[in-house]
Amino acid sequence: MRSLTILLLLTAVSLPAQQNVSLKYLQYDTDLITPAEYKQRRDSVMAMIGPDAAAVFYAAPERMRNGDVDYLYRQADNFYYLTGFTEPNALLILAPKGVRVKVNDSTTVTTKEVLFVPAKNPDAEAWTGRRFGTEGAMTLLGVQTAVNNDKFRQVFNTVLFSGITVLYAQSVTSDVSGQIRELLAPLTSYIDGQKRRNSKVELRDPNAMVHTMRIIKSKQEIDMLRKATTISVVAHNQAMMSLEPGMFEYEVQALYEYSFQRQGAEYYGYPCINGAAENSVILHYNTNRKRIGPNDIVLSDCAAEYRGYSSDVTRSYPAGGKFTKEQKEIYTIVLNAANAAIAKIGPGVPWSTVTAAADSVIAQGLFSLGIIPEKEGMGFKKYYNHSLGHPVGLNVHDVGQSVLQPGMLYTVEPGIYIPENSPGVDPKYSNIGIRIEDVILVTESGRENLSAGSPREIAEIETLMKKKGIGNQPLK
Structure with a gap:
């Protein structure tokens, strides 16, 4: 009897440890956004849609690269924003009432949020990695209720017949x-059927509502973007x-991507742009195959994605370590435009005001060099053919609004691009493309340049380029 008692006690003590084995290796990172913040976001959605509505969100599909090789999976922005869940084939239902x-077979609960996740599968996990499963989703992500994704049809139908008047x-x-x-078949069928019949349930898209929530970043989000920018x-x-x-341009690209991952970034925010000379004038050039010449300008638009949040930083620098006279002239105009625009950023300022400050400097600068015949009008746009900047966040081109508010992060990225054989332009300016891009946080009192740690002044760049970096060590 004593032996049996000891055995029962040992079993009772070991059960929690056995139950937590499946969670032990799911999360190595310790600086993730907290479950409490994700819950607050879901609660905000439910407050906005009201008790007579429900909302459905779903994960991004897996994408095949070729054959049996998939692209690295990236979660859908809004789904990640509400859950923090990074696996595919997942769905979320929010039902305020x-x-x-x-x-399970013996338990039924009433809940306001249900995350549908891929079932635990030891055989599959031996190949593709550990899954959260229902226990992991509830324990580590703080979701009120999680069930296997094969239960979506049943729960979705229950929601439809619960008396709701609006489905997001x-x-x-x-x-x-x-x-x-395949998992979304019940939703697809419902949407298709609603078009054929006079349904009493109004169908609305939830994206605009979540996008509005994402415009102003929380402190934790700002921390993620600060880290992505520092990297x-x-x-x-x-x-x-x-x-x-x-x-070669691809060697420069490799330096960026190695640096990102060495510092803990999971991915780059977008394909690296490393254009030298004639390629510096292509806005989103990413072939990156040219051998770089001694007098080439190199435009590098590369930034890290950290915990799902993407930065966006650009620097332009001379291959030989010293700007030529013509490169200096163009660079100075762009730098002055960037500084003028950044100085305008602050709470309550229309983005159009910031844009106008840069436009004015570039128009005046190009006119003074004889590159455009007049500074009035939009002639300068021939050589500055993009907008000044954009919000950053879960998407490198994130959601935003026209008037700046504290907690918003915008890039400021003026540029000048002069292709070879540009009509009426002195050939000495041919194939000079300059862009300077910084990530600016709007604060209560003004602004903070999160990317100020990378030099922008000509003298500072030339001084830095005298040093040796990690890319100067030959591979053997």
């Missing part, structure tokens, strides 16, 4: 493919120190 969910659900477009499309700054500095004539 509550919905009854059968979580994004249409399932043709690019949504694979297993997530990007270090990478830009290493690239400047490492660049030597004779290197």
Whole structure:
């Protein structure tokens, strides 16, 4: 009897440890956005839609690169914003008035939020990695209720017949493919059927509502963007120190991507742009195959994505470590435009005011060099053919609004691009493309340049480029 008692005690003590084995290796990172913040966001959505509505959100589809090789999975922005869940084939239902969910054969609960996740599968996980499962989703992400994704149909139908008058659900477009499309069949069928009948349930798209929530960043989001930008700054500095004539553009790209991952970034925010000379004038050039010449200007638009949040930083620097006279002239105009625009940023300022400050400097500068015949009008746009900047966040071109408010982060990225054989332009300016891009946080009192750690002044860049970087060590 004593032996049996000891055995029972040991079993009782070991059960929690056994239950937590499946969670032990799910999260290595310790600086993630907290479950409490994700819950607050879901609660905000439910408050906005009201008790007579429900909302459905779903994960991004997996994308095939070729054969049996997938692209690295990236979660849908809004789904990640509400859940923090990074696995594919997942769905979320928010039902403010509550919905009854059968979580297992013996338990049914009434809940306001249900995350549908891929079931734990040891055989599959041995190949593709550990899954959160229902326990992980509830324990680590703080979701009120999580069930396997095969229960979505049943719960969705229960929601439809719960007396709601509005359903917030994004249409399932043709690019949504694979297993997530199969899981969404009940929603697709409902949407298609609603078009054929006079339904009493109004269908609305929830994206605009969530986008509004994402405009002003929380402190935790700002911390993520600050980290992503700091990582990007270090990478830009290493690239400047490492660049030597004779290197290939792809070597510069490799420096950035290595620096990002070495500092803990999961991915880059967008494909690296590393254009030298004739490629510096292509706004989103990313072939990156040219051998860099000694007098080339190199435009590098590269930034890290950290915990889902993307920065966006650009620096332009001379391959030989010293700007030519013509490169200095163009660079100075762009730098002055950037500084003029940044100085205008603050709470309550229309973005159009910021844009106008840069436009004025560039128009005057191009006119003074004889590149455009007059400074009035929009002639300068021939050589500055993009907008001044954009918000950053979960998307590198994130959601925003026309008037700046504290907690918003915008890029300021004026540029001048003069292709070879530009009519009426002195050939000495040919193939000079300059862009300077910084990430600016709008604060209560004004602004903060999060990317100021990477030099922008000509003298500072030339001084930094005298040093050696991590890219100067030959591979053997």
